[in-house]
Amino acid sequence: MxxxxxxxxxxxxxxxxxxxxxxxxxxxxxxxxxxxxxxxxxxxxxxxxxxxxxxxxxxxxxxGALELLPRQEWDVRRAGEAFALMSRAKHVGKLVLSVPSIPGASPSEG
Structure with missing residues (x-):
């Protein structure tokens, strides 16, 4: 704070x-x-x-009076790296974990 x-x-x-x-x-x-x-x-x-x-x-x-915070997207399989970066406060903005889609699945399934 x-x-x-x-x-x-x-x-x-x-x-x-x-x-x-x-x-x-x-x-x-x-x-x-x-x-x-x-x-x-x-x-x-x-x-x-x-x-x-x-x-x-x-x-x-x-x-345009406000802007979104910077964002870095990490594949969930690299979550450890993202959390390590966050724990060292070496990032600006948001860190986002993404989940890869399943090949051939519809968007609601993957």
Whole structure:
């Protein structure tokens, strides 16, 4: 959490979705140059509002205001290598394991 908060620009915003290490917003602002912190629980949001938020985020991606994180795909048979890379924090973005399709199988079967 501290490493992530340290990446936020002064006066920036940090939204905590995991809530494993919830912090006091005042303490975060004092320790991280005015960073606004909020722990957010999706269960507290009405379904209609959640839909509005999702549409807004999709619109930001479509407009180019947001970009997807970089992604590296690894064949599941190389999962050990992917996890080793992740354990050393040598990656940026997401590591994804893929499962090879079965030759001759329909997409729903493989």
């Amino acid at each position: 501290d490493a992530s908060l340290g990446l936020v620009r002064p006066g920036g915003r940090f939204v905590e979705l995991g809530k494993a290490d919830v912090r006091d917003p005042g303490e975060v602002a004092a320790a991280y140059d005015g960073v606004m912190y909020r722990a957010f629980d999706l269960a507290e949001v009405a379904p209609e509002r959640l839909g509005e938020m999702l549409r807004e985020v999709v619109g930001l991606f479509r407009a």
